[in-house]
Amino acid sequence: MSALNPTLFGKVVNWDDIPQREIRPGVRRRIFATDEVLIAHHELEVGMTLNPHSHEDFDQLVFIASGRCRYHVAGTPHEMGPGSFLLVPRGAEHYVEPTEGPCVNIDYFVPPRADLLAQLELPTGG
DSSP: OOOOHHHHTTOOOOGGGSOOEEEETTEEEEEEEOSSOEEEEEEEOTTOOOOOBOOSSOOEEEEEEEEEEEEEETTEEEEEOTTEEEEEOTTOOEEEEEEEEEEEEEEEESSOOHHHHTTOOOOSOO
């Protein structure tokens, strides 16, 4: 297990202070994590390439902060807009299709996803 918590206790971090990376055309991501949870902030453009996938080891909690999308889970589309949550069960194929953008999709992973944790870049100031 990582030891992020001791460095984060009492530290205020803003999304704008975390580096944003383009992970594919139309998809930009920022990552924040503690020892117990990883949060992935995605800015999604309408018309981006869709990416159906699944996770076998954890559920995924989706939150739409702005924009609108159709979030597909196990073949069922769910219309989502600002303030919407959706729980994606482990093993279910899912993907997001932005319909009004940019769509800001914030994903919560417990425990933290190891593949994303390896990409974590926390700001040094604050």
